[in-house]
Amino acid sequence: MKVKGSTLRQIPRGIWMLGFVSLFMDISSEIIHSLLPLFMVTSLGISTFTVGLIEGAAEATALIVKIFSGAISDYFGKRKSLALIGYSLGALTKPIFCLAGGMPLILTARLLDRVGKGIRGAPRDALVADISPAHLRGASFGLRQSLDTIGAFIGPLLAVIFMLLWNNDFRAVFWLSVIPGIFAVLLLFFGVKEPTNKEIHKRRNPIQKDNLKRLGQAYWWVVGVGAIFTLARFSEAFLILRAQQAGIAIALVPLVMVVMNIVYSVSAYPFGRLSDRMSHTRLLACGIAVLSLADIILAISSHWGVVLLGVGLWGLHMGITQGLLAAMVADTAPEDLRGTAFGFFNLVSGLAMLLASGIAGYLWEKLGATYTFAGGLLFCFIGLAVLACKPSNKMVEAPIIS
Numbered sequence: 001m002k003v004k005g006s007t008l009r010q011i012p013r014g015i016w017m018l019g020f021v022s023l024f025m026d027i028s029s030e031i032i033h034s035l036l037p038l039f040m041v042t043s044l045g046i047s048t049f050t051v052g053l054i055e056g057a058a059e060a061t062a063l064i065v066k067i068f069s070g071a072i073s074d075y076f077g078k079r080k081s082l083a084l085i086g087y088s089l090g091a092l093t094k095p096i097f098c099l100a101g102g103m104p105l106i107l108t109a110r111l112l113d114r115v116g117k118g119i120r121g122a123p124r125d126a127l128v129a130d131i132s133p134a135h136l137r138g139a140s141f142g143l144r145q146s147l148d149t150i151g152a153f154i155g156p157l158l159a160v161i162f163m164l165l166w167n168n169d170f171r172a173v174f175w176l177s178v179i180p181g182i183f184a185v186l187l188l189f190f191g192v193k194e195p196t197n198k199e200i201h202k203r204r205n206p207i208q209k210d211n212l213k214r215l216g217q218a219y220w221w222v223v224g225v226g227a228i229f230t231l232a233r234f235s236e237a238f239l240i241l242r243a244q245q246a247g248i249a250i251a252l253v254p255l256v257m258v259v260m261n262i263v264y265s266v267s268a269y270p271f272g273r274l275s276d277r278m279s280h281t282r283l284l285a286c287g288i289a290v291l292s293l294a295d296i297i298l299a300i301s302s303h304w305g306v307v308l309l310g311v312g313l314w315g316l317h318m319g320i321t322q323g324l325l326a327a328m329v330a331d332t333a334p335e336d337l338r339g340t341a342f343g344f345f346n347l348v349s350g351l352a353m354l355l356a357s358g359i360a361g362y363l364w365e366k367l368g369a370t371y372t373f374a375g376g377l378l379f380c381f382i383g384l385a386v387l388a389c390k391p392s393n394k395m396v397e398a399p400i401i402s
Helices: 002-010 013-033 036-043 048-076 080-099 103-131 134-165 170-176 178-191 209-232 237-245 255-275 280-300 304-332 335-366 369-387
Strands: none
Touching: 002 134, 013 080, 013 103, 013 134, 013 170, 013 178, 013 255, 036 048, 036 103, 036 170, 036 237, 048 080, 048 103, 048 237, 048 335, 080 103, 080 170, 080 178, 103 134, 103 304, 103 335, 134 170, 134 255, 134 304, 170 178, 209 280, 209 304, 209 335, 209 369, 237 255, 237 304, 237 335, 237 369, 255 280, 255 304, 280 304, 280 369, 304 335, 335 369
């Protein structure tokens, strides 16, 4: 415990502030997202296949936009301004969900919300890498992810409480999301200071052939691994729909996201810290093995107890892998190309998310939930095979800390 406390004290204040910004924005977003699949299916009559396409398109949009925001942050040498624009857009789109009466406005709100996420994502991750010391990079990403995920389980928990209090009034609960979204924007504006560069920043196009070559084999391998992991881990909307099949009351269904995100939050920092001290590829293999077990459990039964176990393992997988992959991108990319590196990583992952959620929705509608999770299991096996064929470049691995 002494070592853990010492490590937390060494993490810069800016990392903590970015973590709390993520926490409040995730409370805002998850109040809506934990109920949105049910709202679309039960209130608006949208099919599960369409839900899969909407979720895939939304998440893909966020990840694809990151490439442009990341490159722009490298060009200007500024991260905070773009992150502020992205968080502000995310906060401003929340009222649209409250007013939506059909699929077109839901899709518009979802896409705009994810555009905001895309704008802020790569600059924020690059800012974390810029602020954090190299020997604490995994711990810093893990801490930010852990705080982010605390918001991700507080949001669904609030959704459950107010759905019960307000007799399943989706729109009334959606209005609650506006408050923490505004608070996140204010905290970023006043609480985070961007580090100043000692050298004069030279503006140049980061997306050019020579720079892409500078990213190197180790970086592109990480990009490929991230894409395969995304194919194996489709939208969490299908976890919510699986919980509905378990016969859980509509007002209580968001509790599955509470379970997932509690496990995610508790595990993200310890595994982030562990990634500073052990083989990255071994830790990734552990993560994909946990996801495989989650897929098996979710495929074989819709009993509520079994579903919660599978959802918990899904959250553990996220805690093991998400901060780790971010740290690997930061470790394998040149400092002046970190924004672009995170952008390309998320572009490829975004396309994979669109494909994965589309496949998951199709399998669910045509063959049933079991085949959706079986498809995820297949991609897990592919991921393990790719990890076995890692490049020899040592930059893929974590620095050893004495």
